[in-house]
Amino acid sequence: xxxxxxxxxxxxxxxxxxxxxxxxxxxxxxxxxxxxxxxxxxxxxxxxxxxxxxxxxxxxxxxxxx
Numbered sequence: 001x002x003x004x005x006x007x008x009x010x011x012x013x014x015x016x017x018x019x020x021x022x023x024x025x026x027x028x029x030x031x032x033x034x035x036x037x038x039x040x041x042x043x044x045x046x047x048x049x050x051x052x053x054x055x056x057x058x059x060x061x062x063x064x065x066x
Contacts, residue, residue: 017063
């Protein structure tokens with residue numbers, strides 16, 4: 001949702017809606033757990049259930065809290 005700020009905390013579960021990262025094995029619908037937040041860089045680091053550790057970029061990647 002444009003303009004709506006999502007409050008994400010370490011330990012939250014997230015589900016990927018969309019990313020344009022072609023190097024990742026993540027697919028839309030992938031789930032993971034937030035392990036670190038770098039607010040100064042707009043990065044939300046996630047340990048994905050498929051074993052990947054990859055950051056979401058706020059404002060670019062689309063995801064939802066689950």
